[in-house]
Amino acid sequence: MIIDEIKKIVGANNILTEIEEVTVYSKDATHFIGTTKTPIAAVFPTTIEQVSKVLKFCNETKTPVITRGAGTNMCASCVDLDGSIILNLAKMNTIDKPDTKNFTIKAQAGAIISDIQNIAEQNGLFYPPDPSSCKVATLGGTIATSAGGSHTLKYGTTKDYVLGLTVVLADGTILKTGSNLIKDVSGYDLTRLFIGSEGTLGVVCEAILKLIPKVENKKLSLVYFNSVNEAAIAVNEILKAYITPSVIDFMDKNTLSTIENFCPTGLLTDKEACLLIEVDGFDVDYQQKVVEEACKKAGASDIISAKTKEVEDKIWLARRSAFGACTKIAPDVMSEDIVVPKGKFPLIIEKIQEIAKKYNLKTALLAHAGDGNIHPHFIIDIENKDETERFLKAKDEMFKQAVEMGGTLSGEHGIGLEKKKYLPKLLGKENYEIQKKLKQFFDKNGIMNPWKVF
């Protein structure tokens, strides 16, 4: 009956119901799998009105709805647990021509991030949020997780570029938030409320995004170190020099060799650590000189600058393949996402290494180091119960360390199922209770992405 009603709304061509088909849509980039039932259907609306009608029907019948983009999230944020409807916005992927006078662009939730970036670039503009998954991740998914990426140090994350949204609420209400204006404080900031809400408050259907002028001048270097600590200290030295590179990404020896095996680029795999540093904008030669001096002061052993755009593209391809490369060397890769205050970066790296050693776990450490955002990849086999137990203990300890340093448990991946047990303590009682009330206000029947975050 549920399937028949939804079919009437979206049409028979926009719904999948065979178990082999819908199972695919019940998983994401984590190892979590639905435990109770498979989804009832995967539904592909083509208009906002269809989204509204589907949600209204699901709300009335108390059918859980899991909104989904490309399913690349790393926190079990769109896995199915309840026999839900999967609402996939892939067919709502229109991108309007950028407004080059007002530096904005309107796009639908299913649009792919790299397509938005390309269209902006063709018009002399720039959409900076660039998760490494940008060739598949969708606008809706990146808004719902406030995705970041390598360029956040200078340019911020998704939340800094969303000016307005069209969202459908659980009862089918179509809500418009914000505007296409850079300044607008008329009323509460409902736009921000939906950013990072992981599909638990409403379905993002469209967004108006801020663009900035395209940055013409860039210089990319790989700076190598004979110790992880030296690289971590170099990050602080660069920031202390009051230069803001557009990227300071950190890779340890395991990450370098794993990437090099997967995607040969000529990385120096005998080095203990490497910083991928990009400077852009005005005076790039001067910026690069300051960065090099800071790195040498910290003990850099080799500094290699990319001489051509082809070499730069090759390095970026290698860097963005880090997670994929790790998946080739073990059955499971647990990609974590902690953040500490920038100045604590050397300390947290040291602690993570100690913890990995204590629990005898293999890691590949990758970080958006300038943001204090570390992605420790734990390379394990979840079928190995002992190893999994050790990993879970190591993860608890690592989270505790990050929080004690004034940090947090997710900088850009989100909470999902994976981290929800840590949330009450992290947020504190008052904050947590208010957030739960907000969830109840927007979603009285609890149909929107149940069990996630709260």
Ligand SMILES: Cc1cc2nc3c(=O)[nH]c(=O)nc-3n(C[C@H](O)[C@H](O)[C@H](O)COP(=O)(O)OP(=O)(O)OC[C@H]3O[C@@H](n4cnc5c(N)ncnc54)[C@H](O)[C@@H]3O)c2cc1C
């Ligand atoms: C190889 C790889 C590299 C990655 N690199 C980065 C990185 O550098 N930086 C980074 O931040 N992340 C990164 N990620 C994580 C992931 O790509 C991001 O979280 C991304 O934002 C998810 O987009 P998606 O379209 O796949 O969303 P999904 O995974 O499908 O969904 C993510 C969440 O958003 C919700 N959602 C999806 N669409 C909507 C919508 N229209 N309305 C409301 N809620 C919605 C879902 O319910 C879910 O809670 C990476 C992932 C992989 C696999």
